[in-house]
Every structure is written in structure tokens, then in C-alpha cells.
Amino acid sequence: MTLRDTAPTLHTLPPGPDFLDRAAVFVLDAFAAAGCDPGQGWVIAPNLHLAGELRRAIARAAGRPILLPRCDTLVRLAAAQPLPPGCPDPLPDSARLLLLRQALAGRPWFHDRALWHVAAELLNLFDELTAHAVRLPGSAEDFVARLEAAYRLTASQPLAMEARLVHELWRVLSDDPRPDSAAAHALRLGALAESANRPLVVVCERPWEGAEAEFLAAYARHAPLTVIHPAERAAVAAPLPRVLAAAWPAARNGDGAGERSVPPLAERARAVAAELAAASGVVTAASQAEPEVDTAATPSPAAASRPSDAPLSDRLALIPARGREAEARAATAQVLAWLGEGRTRLALIAQDRLTARRVRALLERYGVRVADETGWKLxxxxxxxxxxxxxxxxxxxxxxxxxxxxxxxxxxxxxxxxxxxxxxxxxxxxxxxxxxxxxxxxxxxxxxxxxxxxxxxxxxxxxxxxxxxxxxxxxxxxxxxxxxxxxxxxxxxxxxxxxxxxxxxxxxxxxxxxxxxxxxxxxxxxxxxxxxxxxxxxxxxxxxxxxxxxxxxxxxxxxxxxxxxxxxxxxxxFRDRTIVSPVVMTHLAAALLRPFDGALILGGDAEQLAPPRPESAYFNQTVRRELGLPAPDGAARLEADLSLLIATVPRVTVTWQEERDGEARLLAPPLDRLSLLHRLAWGDDLKRSPLGLPEAPPPATLADLPLVPLPAPLAQAAPVLTPGDLPEALTVSALADLVACPYRFFARRVLRLGEADEVAEGLDKAGYGELIHGVLERFHGAHPVIAALAPEAALAELQAAVDEAFRPVVGDHYLSIAWRLRWEARLTAYLDWQRQREAAGWRWQAGEQAFARALPLADGGVVTLKGRIDRIDVHPDEGTALFDYKLKRIDALKKALPEDVQLPAYGWMAAEGLAAQGLAEVGQAAYVALDDASVGQVSVEGDPAAAGLAQAERLARAYADMRAGTPLPAHGSLNACAWCEAAGLCRTPHRE
Structure with missing residues (x-):
């Protein structure tokens, strides 16, 4: 049954910005015809937002103080109605979910992790089945009888496994004497209709169907009932609805042709252009010559060259953008422009929630807060x-x-x-x-x-x-x-x-x-x-x-x-209801018929502005058809909603990302058809270039709002320090930071903004390196000279040290065995290198030894350089050798050695400590490459002592300059910037 089968008084009004004001006049007339004061009547609106707007419209239409009628939604009105006598209290949905989940747990159909999700899907289907089968019962007994009849009818039909599962479990829950939410709603609607004793006016976006339509017919038999809704776009002779009807024609059913009876788009464009031109006496290009259909739309001409008779040129704008940030900026600029024009009621229709968040953040920079009606998940x-x-x-x-x-x-x-x-x-x-x-x-x-x-x-x-x-x-x-x-x-x-x-x-x-x-x-x-x-x-x-x-x-x-x-x-x-703003974030259905001054749809592409997809993961549309449930026409519903929005709101803008991550994205099909029809008829495809963001928040309407200053232009980062800001002690790694980039040194060592240590979920390369350092220290500590061991014994001892070090790590995370195997493949090569060292007269002296040395400064200050040497060897004739283990290939070490700071600095730093231990001067400083098939070393060229002294003098000069106030610019090399966590502070990679 549809609204056309019912007896209420029906009024259809052309959609437009004044729809609610015109509807309010009909509301007052309906109460006057019923002979009652408006305060004694009821008005039903599609949602609470529109109910409030309707109350204000009724007050304006009355023109004098009156007692306003109760404006509410049908769901709330029915919920206040008691259930029929003898009917038990409804079963809450939470309890139904619990019962259904337990019923599923007793059947080996789904995994335990999916039971709650499947139960929730089934509950939604059960509510639809109940509402579709029972419609509007007159009593609790009538409800049970109708439910039994529906079950027997469906049970006699052959059903697939999924449909049989749904049907059987629906029957299980239906046997509970307590009505579910859908049944309770139907029972309350029936009781409300039977007890009707006051006039009722229903304002809706479209005709009601199903149990709601039956409710209207039943209510009209007991009390005056008036229904008001917008006329269908094809039934209105005004230019705007005619254009929308031509772009989105409703399929003509009944002749079996369906969509085949709709003329092609180009033909519809010529017809509507000629029709409107004849009505206005204007001759259009579309009426004189047949336009060539080119679906590859190009940007529209400037506003000055738009055809004056084009119905949508000044009403609808389609703005493409390249990427999310560009779309957000275009949307923000449009909202600010509307506010600057004095428009105080704006809707942000958030089809794309991510972009909507960015728009809200940008608006807040200009002091504009957004009232979010959509809310967010708790x-x-x-x-x-x-x-x-x-x-x-x-x-x-x-x-x-x-x-x-x-x-x-x-x-x-x-x-x-x-x-x-x-x-x-x-x-x-x-x-x-x-x-x-x-x-x-x-x-x-x-x-x-x-x-x-x-x-x-x-x-x-x-x-x-x-x-x-x-x-x-x-x-x-x-x-x-x-x-x-x-x-x-x-x-x-x-x-x-x-x-x-x-x-x-x-x-x-x-x-x-x-x-x-x-x-x-x-x-x-x-x-x-x-x-x-x-x-x-x-x-x-x-x-x-x-x-x-x-x-x-x-x-x-x-x-x-x-x-x-x-x-x-x-x-x-969850919704934050404390924010009051001229800009409201909402969704498309909640924006219909509301008197907004402008509406902006974010995410108007084919993926996001699309008919609602079935959310069911287990019970698809085939199952729904087998169960006798109607399949809603989502495409037609979307076109109707867009049509009503464009007809009601005087300014509508749609933004979409025509390109994201290098891939093209299409405009939503309904809008694409409307754009093409408008171009074929009037030479304007409605696509516009985005506005630019203003340099400062616009005045006038934003004067009452708190203003947030815009960020200053980017400048070269070059902080200046005082002597008290500088650390008194530096590691060799800190010295390398200072040489690589003074600003990195400032961020890491002065502000101490280095990345915080994190727990390693598995063994990474840094942890692998620490293990290898520990293995070699223990092995050489136990066997300073491996020449005394047979090759097999030396390998066994080194392998034992590896097993001991890796045992707890592999036990904690089995993937660490890959790192152990990587090192075990190099044990023989390392022992060969060690034997070569010993054959040349070198002997292992110590490992993992810490050193520190004070460096006097020209201004009387002192800075201490400290660090840890991985390995120290001694030779009776060639002095002392310092080694630093590197899990790198020898070619990479050779390439980086000319710019190296650490090895020479190690030599200068350790000189005094080595002398205190009675060891000779440093005659060799080298990196040991442990990640090649054969282990080798890369040594500092020339005199290590001289190279170390040069690094010490460089540090002394740099510290003296910094203590004197020399700026620390961000001038790191490309390689340094590529791996620097301070890049977000200095902004060097982001400057043009």
C-alpha cells in the first residue's frame, strides 16, 4: 500500500527555499479546518532538525503569539504510545543480540570471532522481515496471527542455505512472547491510529510506504489528517525542476520498457532547452542546432560569459581538485566566501569524512567553528x-x-x-x-x-x-x-x-x-x-x-x-552539542528541506557520492530477494535527494578529487549527467575553478568569532645559543651531528628532541649489531690469541659465544634466527681476518672501553668529548690500533671515509686514556667491515694523531663560535636531511 491508496488530505508543494514557510500555512489551515487550536494538534517531521525549523515557520506564518503544535518524528511519537493491553514489555535489542549470538554459538556455521557481527546483521534482517510481513497489526493477537501466516507462507517455498538460516532463526526469536523493536513499533503505530483524537499533519520528503502508509490510512479514519510533501520534479513546470527532471528522469514502469522508454540525454537536453526558451522567449544554441555530444567535458567559461538563461549556472558549482588538501582548501575558501556574503546558515555535507576533518581544521584557523551533527563513533x-x-x-x-x-x-x-x-x-x-x-x-x-x-x-x-x-x-x-x-x-x-x-x-x-x-x-x-x-x-x-x-x-x-x-x-x-555555529556538518538525508543559505558537498566523486551499498557481509541481495524483502532503488533515491537539495538551497557547491595518488577519479554519475545535459543545452558544464583562500579572515560575519593568526612565512632556521645552552660533554656521535648540520645538533643535543627509544618488536639491525659486539667482546676476552687454538676449536668457541648471545633472543622471537644465520655465515671469514692480524704481530688488548678527554676553549671554557671504543689492539712496533665494528660492506665504508669524523675523533679522545694505561700512541684507526663474504678493514689515511687533532681543533672553533652567538643554520646535505628526524622543525625539505 502507498500513500495514494490512503484517505488523508494530500498537498504537494513545489520544492524551493520557501517550502517550509508555505507548508506552515497549510499546517495552520489544516488545524483551522479541523476546528481546533494549533496547540492541540500534532505535526510529524522527518527528523528533529526539520521539526524545529517547522515550529519556527509555523510561528512566522501565524504572525501572532499562538500555542504551537507538538512537532516531532513518527518514531518518537509512537514510542510515547503504550503497547496494547496484555502485550508484554518489548525485548531490548541488546537482549535479542545476546540470544541470537548464543543460538549461533550452538551451531557450527561461523567462527567464534564473527558471531557478534553475524548476530547484528541477522537482527537487522529480522526487523525488516517483521516489518514487511506484519505491517500494521490491530492488536497483539493480530500481530501473532499475521506473523504465523507469513512464516507458513515462506516456509513452503524452497530457500537457499543462507535464506533458510535467516528464516529459521527469525522463527526462533519470534517464538519469544516479548515483541522485538520492529514489532513493538508496529504495535504502537496501530494503537496510535486506533486512539487518534486530534488533527495530525505530516510533512515528509517523499510519500510513505509500508506500515507507515497503513498508519496514515488508519489514522485518517479516526481524526483529520493532512500530508504535505514536495512535488516530484517532473510534475513542476518551473525551469529548475524541469532541468532536474530532464537530467534524472524517473523510469516509467507498467509498460515493461522501464529505462528504455527514456529518450537519450542529448535529446532531453534539446527538448528542455527549447521548452524553457519558448516559455521565456529566448532562442538558445541548443534549440537552433544539434550539439555534438562530447562526454569529455572541459572547464566552463568565466562567469561573465555564462548564458544568462541557464537555470543552474548561478545555483550549482562543480569544483574539481587534485588531491585531498586541494579539495579541503577549495571547500574552505567557498565557505569563507559565503560567510563574507552574509550567508549565515551553511551545510557541509560530509560524504568524505577525512576531507571534512581537514576542512574543519582549516576553518578553525580562520576562527570559524563547525557544529557537527553527524558526530563520530564512541x-x-x-x-x-x-x-x-x-x-x-x-x-x-x-x-x-x-x-x-x-x-x-x-x-x-x-x-x-x-x-x-x-x-x-x-x-x-x-x-x-x-x-x-x-x-x-x-x-x-x-x-x-x-x-x-x-x-x-x-x-x-x-x-x-x-x-x-x-x-x-x-x-x-x-x-x-x-x-x-x-x-x-x-x-x-x-x-x-x-x-x-x-x-x-x-x-x-x-x-x-x-x-x-x-x-x-x-x-x-x-x-x-x-x-x-x-x-x-x-x-x-x-x-x-x-x-x-x-x-x-x-x-x-x-x-x-x-x-x-x-x-x-x-x-x-557521540555528538558535541555545545558548539553553535553558522556552519553545520551533516549528511545528505538530514539536509533535505532545511532552509540553508548554501550547501557544500564534500566528496562528490563516483566512489563516495554513490547509492548506499549493502553493509551485509554474509547475507547479500540474493538472500534478501529469496526472503521476499524489497530491493530499494538506491540510485533513484540518490537522484531524488540531490534534486530536492538543489531545488531547496539557493547555492550548492560540490567538490571532488579528480585525481588522487596519480589516479583519475570520476564525478558521481548523477552529477556528471546533469553537468553534461547543462552543457549540451546551454554551453555551461557547471564546473568552476576553486577560489583562493584569503590572506586573513574576512570581516563582517566573522567579526564576533575568535580569530587565529595565520602562520608566519617560512624562514631559514638558525637559532642562536648562549654558553649555558651548550652541553658540557659531547659524544663522538654528537660531534658528527654538528659537522653534518648545525641545526640537527641544536635539535638533538641542545633541545634533546631526538626520537624516543622504542621497544623493538623483533630483532632489528641495531639490536643485531649490539649482539655481535657482545659476542666478539666475550670471545676475545676468553681467547685474546686464537693462534693457540686449532681452527676447529676456535670456530667452536666462537659458535658457542654466538649461541649464548642469541639463545634468549631467538627464544623470544623466532624470526631472530635469520639474523643469527647471517652472522654464522661470516664466522670463518672473521677468524681468518683475526689470524692475519695476529700473524702481522697485532694482539687483542681490550673491547668496549669508554674514554673521555677535556678540550680547553679559547674563551676559558671546557668541553669534554667522550665515547666507547669497540676494540683496541697493540703491536710491539706499530703502536696501538683502534677499531670500530660496522655491519656494512667494505665498499660503502671506503666511499664514506673521506668525510668521516668519528674515527679521527676516537684517536684524539682516547690518546690520554691509552697513555695512562701504558699503551703506545695510536698508530692505526680503522673500521672493520663485518657484512661482506670476507672481513676487511678500512683505515684512516695518513697520521691518525694529526687527523684526530684536526677534529679537536674543529670542535674547539665551533664551540667558541657557538658560545659567542654564531647562528646554527640548517645546511645539511641531501643525505643528512634524508634521515633526519628534525626535518619537521627546520622545514628545509618543504621550502621552495
């Missing part, structure tokens, strides 16, 4: 991150890892623990700053110890850090670092207490909710959560579900509870 809020991290930590401690990187370690994953520790809602009972300091100390400790999982391991890492501070010398009072380590220990204790409150025993969902709330209380998070909008929404969700599921006894594991809570947070939408 799962993305920080409040939900807190509960997710807590549950992940508990699962990790119970041995259930989210990441396979857990490897051979058991316990909570370090990233989950750190996410929990960094949550602004956790440990609100601590003094300000204590939780942040504790989280930082914990992060540094686990990175230094390279511990991935396990609260006990994290405690040991913190204890090791405390021992290290103690070895460096204890102060009279605990230092800030020591206090942070103590706070980190307390933090772990609080987290463990919260985990214990959660427990591991399987329990019903209401009990899990209670445990989670108790655990959050243990973390002192309930009060800050209740003070946050998203946190309050989360707590309300938990309380609501606990009340709905009270009495449920089905046990679930902690992993099941986490999956359930994830789905609940994913389905819940």
Missing part, C-alpha cells in the same frame, strides 16, 4: 580508548594477545599498558603531573630494557633504572627521575589492582559491566569520565545495557565481553 573517543586499553591489558595478562609480536613473552603488551597509563582519565586522585611523569618513566624503562610484555618484566625494568641511578650517585633527596620511577611502580600496582577487579572467571554481561565499572573506580577514572561529554556517554551506555540485560545468566569470557563492548561503542554515535 569507539574513537579517548574515553572508550581507556576501557579498551584496560581490557587489552587484562587479556594480555591472561595470555590472550592482540598482537602476534608477543612472541615468547607472556603478559600485558607494553603499548596497551602505556595507552592506559597515558589516558587523561586514569589516576585522577594523583597530584597533577605525577601520572604523566610515571608514564614517561615507564616508557623509557621498558624501551631501554626492550621488554614487550608482562607487568612483572616492567617492574624489573623500572628496578634496573633505579639501580642505574643509584650507581651514578645518590643525591641527598630523591631526584625528579627517581620520583618518577617510584610513581611508575605505583602505576603498575594500580593497573594490576584494576585487572584483579575485572577477574578472569566467565560471567554474564551485566556482571562484566559491574566489574568494569569497579575496575574504573580502582583507577579513579569514574569522576573524570562523568565530567567529559564522551565519557558520560560511555558510562550511560554501560548503565543502560546493564539495566536492559539484568537477569541474563549466560556466561561469557573476558574476550567475548571485550568484543561485545567494542561493537557497542562502534555502534554508538
Amino acid at each position: 569507539s574513537t573517543a579517548r574515553a572508550a580508548t581507556l576501557t579498551d586499553s584496560l581490557l587489552e591489558v587484562a587479556l594480555g595478562q591472561a595470555g590472550r594477545h592482540r598482537s602476534e609480536a608477543g612472541g615468547g613473552q607472556g603478559g600485558a603488551y607494553h603499548r596497551d599498558v602505556l595507552d592506559l597509563a597515558k589516558s587523561p582519565f586514569a589516576l585522577a586522585d594523583w597530584p597533577a603531573g605525577r601520572r604523566e611523569a610515571a608514564a614517561t618513566a615507564l616508557e623509557k624503562a621498558v624501551a631501554r630494557a626492550n621488554v614487550r610484555t608482562g607487568l612483572d618484566r616492567f617492574r624489573r625494568a623500572l628496578a634496573q633504572e633505579a639501580e642505574r641511578l643509584g650507581r651514578e650517585g645518590a643525591a641527598p633527596a630523591p631526584s625528579a627521575e627517581e620520583q618518577a620511577l617510584a610513581a611508575a611502580q605505583d602505576l603498575l600496582a594500580r593497573i594490576e589492582e584494576a585487572i584483579n577487579r575485572l577477574g578472569r572467571r566467565a560471567a554474564p554481561l551485566p556482571e562484566w559491566i559491574g566489574r568494569l565499572t569497579w575496575a574504573l573506580e580502582g583507577l579513579a577514572a569514574l569522576e573524570p569520565l562523568s565530567g567529559d561529554a564522551a565519557g558520560e556517554a560511555l558510562l550511560t551506555l554501560l548503565a543502560t545495557r546493564a539495566e536492559e540485560l539484568a537477569g541474563e545468566t549466560l556466561p561469557f569470557t573476558l574476550a567475548d565481553f571485550r568484543q561485545w563492548l567494542d561493537r557497542e561503542c562502534e555502534a554508538e554515535t
Whole structure:
């Protein structure tokens, strides 16, 4: 049944900017014809936004103070209606989901991880089946009878496996005497229609069908009913609807021809151009000559050359952009231009959410905030991150890892623990700053110890850090670092207490909710959560579900509870209602019929502005057809919505990315057809060039808003230091930074903005190098001269050292065996090189030895150069040799040696320490290449002592200049900039 089969009074109004004002007049006339005051009547609107607009329009139409009617949605109006007598309370959707998930668990059809998702899909299908089969029942008994009749009818038909599964489970849930949400809605609509005693006016975007249409017919039998909706575009003689009807003709059904009865686009363009020209007395190019159809549209002429009789030239603009940033800037410029024109009600229709976020950020730079009606998923809020991290930590401690990187370690994953520790809602009972300091100390400790999982391991890492501070010398009072380590220990204790409150025993969902709330209380998070909008929404969700599921006894594991809570947070939408702005972010359906001054559609390409796709992953359209469910015409619905938007809003702009990542992207097909038709008829394809962003926020309408200054133009980064800013001691690596790029030295060594250490998820090359250093130090410490060993014995001893070093690493992460095999393939080559060294008279002296040397400065200051030498050899005639192990090929080392700083600096730095040990002067400094098939060395050419002194003098000059105020410019080479984490500060790669 459709609206045309019902008895209500029907009014169709041409769509336009004044549609609501004209509809308001009909509303008042309808109440006057019914002989009642408007305050005694009801008005139904498609959504609450439009209901508010309609109330204001009615007040304007009355022209005097009146008692306004109740304006609401049909869903809210029906929800306030009691169920028929004798009908039990409805079964909440959360309880239905629980029952269905348990029914699926007893059947070996789906994986355990998919059960919640499949259950949710089935519930949506069940609601459609119930609504389609039952329509509008007169009573609870009538509802049951209709449901039984529908089941018997469908059960007699042959069905595929998926459809049979849906149908059988629908029957299982339908046997429950409590009505589901769809059934309760139908019952309430029936009761509302039977008890109708006041006039009702319905304002809608399109005619109703199904149970809603039956409701209108039933209501009209008891009380006056008026329905108002926009006329179809083909039924309106005005120019704009005629153009839209020509571009998007409705398929003519009934003759079997369907779309085949629609003339070609070029023919429709000529016809509508001639029709409108005849009505206005203007002769167009399209009416004089048949245009050549060229689907490769070109940019439109300038605004001055647009045809004055083109209906859409000043109403619709299609703006292509190359990339997301270009689209965001074009959209921002358009919004600012509209605001500058005095337009105070603008809609951002966010088909592309990523671009919409960027537009919002750009607008905020100009002091324009955006009221977001679409909201965002609760799962993305920080409040939900807190509960997710807590549950992940508990699962990790119970041995259930989210990441396979857990490897051979058991316990909570370090990233989950750190996410929990960094949550602004956790440990609100601590003094300000204590939780942040504790989280930082914990992060540094686990990175230094390279511990991935396990609260006990994290405690040991913190204890090791405390021992290290103690070895460096204890102060009279605990230092800030020591206090942070103590706070980190307390933090772990609080987290463990919260985990214990959660427990591991399987329990019903209401009990899990209670445990989670108790655990959050243990973390002192309930009060800050209740003070946050998203946190309050989360707590309300938990309380609501606990009340709905009270009495449920089905046990679930902690992993099941986490999956359930994830789905609940994913389905819940959170909106910040505190922002009031002339710019509203919304979606297409919610923008229809609303009196906006301008509407901007973000993401008008074929991929994003497309008919809604079925979200079902398991039950496709074929299954729906077998179940007797109608297949909605998404393309026609999209065209109708776009038509209504363009007819209602005086300025509509569509932006889309015509190119992304080097690939072309097409305009949405409905808009592409409209563009082509408009070009064929009037020579204007509606495509426009983007506006440029203003240099400053426009005045007038933005004067009341806080202004954010634009960033200053980019300039060469060249900070100036004072003597107190410079570190008193430098490593050899810091000296290399200073030589490579002064600004890098400033960022890393003065500001200490180097990248923070992270836990290695597996063995990387840096960790591999540390292991090799340790292997060689232990091997040579036990066997300084391998000539005393047989080749087989030397290889066995070195292999034993390798096994000992790699055993815990391989046990923790089995992929590390690849690194061990890589080194084992070079053991023989290394021993051959070592024998050559010994044959030449060199002997291993020491390994991994630290040195430091003070360097006096011309202005009386001192800087200390320090570092660690990988290996020291001695020779009775040639002096001392310093070696630095490199996991590189010898060719690469030879290429980099002329610009090398480290090797000469090592020689100067270690000279005094070597003399104190009674060793000769440095006669050789070299890198040892360990990553070739044959091990070799690359030595500093010339006198190592002279090269080292040159580096010391360079450091002295540089320090004297910096202490005197010489700027530190960013002038690194291309190679230096390619691997510099400070590039985002100096902006060198981004300057033109």
C-alpha cells in the first residue's frame, strides 16, 4: 500500500527555499479546518532538525503569539504510545543480540570471532522481515496471527542455505512472547491510529510506504489528517525542476520498457532547452542546432560569459581538485566566501569524512567553528580508548594477545599498558603531573630494557633504572627521575589492582559491566569520565545495557565481553552539542528541506557520492530477494535527494578529487549527467575553478568569532645559543651531528628532541649489531690469541659465544634466527681476518672501553668529548690500533671515509686514556667491515694523531663560535636531511 491508496488530505508543494514557510500555512489551515487550536494538534517531521525549523515557520506564518503544535518524528511519537493491553514489555535489542549470538554459538556455521557481527546483521534482517510481513497489526493477537501466516507462507517455498538460516532463526526469536523493536513499533503505530483524537499533519520528503502508509490510512479514519510533501520534479513546470527532471528522469514502469522508454540525454537536453526558451522567449544554441555530444567535458567559461538563461549556472558549482588538501582548501575558501556574503546558515555535507576533518581544521584557523551533527563513533573517543586499553591489558595478562609480536613473552603488551597509563582519565586522585611523569618513566624503562610484555618484566625494568641511578650517585633527596620511577611502580600496582577487579572467571554481561565499572573506580577514572561529554556517554551506555540485560545468566569470557563492548561503542554515535555555529556538518538525508543559505558537498566523486551499498557481509541481495524483502532503488533515491537539495538551497557547491595518488577519479554519475545535459543545452558544464583562500579572515560575519593568526612565512632556521645552552660533554656521535648540520645538533643535543627509544618488536639491525659486539667482546676476552687454538676449536668457541648471545633472543622471537644465520655465515671469514692480524704481530688488548678527554676553549671554557671504543689492539712496533665494528660492506665504508669524523675523533679522545694505561700512541684507526663474504678493514689515511687533532681543533672553533652567538643554520646535505628526524622543525625539505 502507498500513500495514494490512503484517505488523508494530500498537498504537494513545489520544492524551493520557501517550502517550509508555505507548508506552515497549510499546517495552520489544516488545524483551522479541523476546528481546533494549533496547540492541540500534532505535526510529524522527518527528523528533529526539520521539526524545529517547522515550529519556527509555523510561528512566522501565524504572525501572532499562538500555542504551537507538538512537532516531532513518527518514531518518537509512537514510542510515547503504550503497547496494547496484555502485550508484554518489548525485548531490548541488546537482549535479542545476546540470544541470537548464543543460538549461533550452538551451531557450527561461523567462527567464534564473527558471531557478534553475524548476530547484528541477522537482527537487522529480522526487523525488516517483521516489518514487511506484519505491517500494521490491530492488536497483539493480530500481530501473532499475521506473523504465523507469513512464516507458513515462506516456509513452503524452497530457500537457499543462507535464506533458510535467516528464516529459521527469525522463527526462533519470534517464538519469544516479548515483541522485538520492529514489532513493538508496529504495535504502537496501530494503537496510535486506533486512539487518534486530534488533527495530525505530516510533512515528509517523499510519500510513505509500508506500515507507515497503513498508519496514515488508519489514522485518517479516526481524526483529520493532512500530508504535505514536495512535488516530484517532473510534475513542476518551473525551469529548475524541469532541468532536474530532464537530467534524472524517473523510469516509467507498467509498460515493461522501464529505462528504455527514456529518450537519450542529448535529446532531453534539446527538448528542455527549447521548452524553457519558448516559455521565456529566448532562442538558445541548443534549440537552433544539434550539439555534438562530447562526454569529455572541459572547464566552463568565466562567469561573465555564462548564458544568462541557464537555470543552474548561478545555483550549482562543480569544483574539481587534485588531491585531498586541494579539495579541503577549495571547500574552505567557498565557505569563507559565503560567510563574507552574509550567508549565515551553511551545510557541509560530509560524504568524505577525512576531507571534512581537514576542512574543519582549516576553518578553525580562520576562527570559524563547525557544529557537527553527524558526530563520530564512541569507539574513537579517548574515553572508550581507556576501557579498551584496560581490557587489552587484562587479556594480555591472561595470555590472550592482540598482537602476534608477543612472541615468547607472556603478559600485558607494553603499548596497551602505556595507552592506559597515558589516558587523561586514569589516576585522577594523583597530584597533577605525577601520572604523566610515571608514564614517561615507564616508557623509557621498558624501551631501554626492550621488554614487550608482562607487568612483572616492567617492574624489573623500572628496578634496573633505579639501580642505574643509584650507581651514578645518590643525591641527598630523591631526584625528579627517581620520583618518577617510584610513581611508575605505583602505576603498575594500580593497573594490576584494576585487572584483579575485572577477574578472569566467565560471567554474564551485566556482571562484566559491574566489574568494569569497579575496575574504573580502582583507577579513579569514574569522576573524570562523568565530567567529559564522551565519557558520560560511555558510562550511560554501560548503565543502560546493564539495566536492559539484568537477569541474563549466560556466561561469557573476558574476550567475548571485550568484543561485545567494542561493537557497542562502534555502534554508538557521540555528538558535541555545545558548539553553535553558522556552519553545520551533516549528511545528505538530514539536509533535505532545511532552509540553508548554501550547501557544500564534500566528496562528490563516483566512489563516495554513490547509492548506499549493502553493509551485509554474509547475507547479500540474493538472500534478501529469496526472503521476499524489497530491493530499494538506491540510485533513484540518490537522484531524488540531490534534486530536492538543489531545488531547496539557493547555492550548492560540490567538490571532488579528480585525481588522487596519480589516479583519475570520476564525478558521481548523477552529477556528471546533469553537468553534461547543462552543457549540451546551454554551453555551461557547471564546473568552476576553486577560489583562493584569503590572506586573513574576512570581516563582517566573522567579526564576533575568535580569530587565529595565520602562520608566519617560512624562514631559514638558525637559532642562536648562549654558553649555558651548550652541553658540557659531547659524544663522538654528537660531534658528527654538528659537522653534518648545525641545526640537527641544536635539535638533538641542545633541545634533546631526538626520537624516543622504542621497544623493538623483533630483532632489528641495531639490536643485531649490539649482539655481535657482545659476542666478539666475550670471545676475545676468553681467547685474546686464537693462534693457540686449532681452527676447529676456535670456530667452536666462537659458535658457542654466538649461541649464548642469541639463545634468549631467538627464544623470544623466532624470526631472530635469520639474523643469527647471517652472522654464522661470516664466522670463518672473521677468524681468518683475526689470524692475519695476529700473524702481522697485532694482539687483542681490550673491547668496549669508554674514554673521555677535556678540550680547553679559547674563551676559558671546557668541553669534554667522550665515547666507547669497540676494540683496541697493540703491536710491539706499530703502536696501538683502534677499531670500530660496522655491519656494512667494505665498499660503502671506503666511499664514506673521506668525510668521516668519528674515527679521527676516537684517536684524539682516547690518546690520554691509552697513555695512562701504558699503551703506545695510536698508530692505526680503522673500521672493520663485518657484512661482506670476507672481513676487511678500512683505515684512516695518513697520521691518525694529526687527523684526530684536526677534529679537536674543529670542535674547539665551533664551540667558541657557538658560545659567542654564531647562528646554527640548517645546511645539511641531501643525505643528512634524508634521515633526519628534525626535518619537521627546520622545514628545509618543504621550502621552495
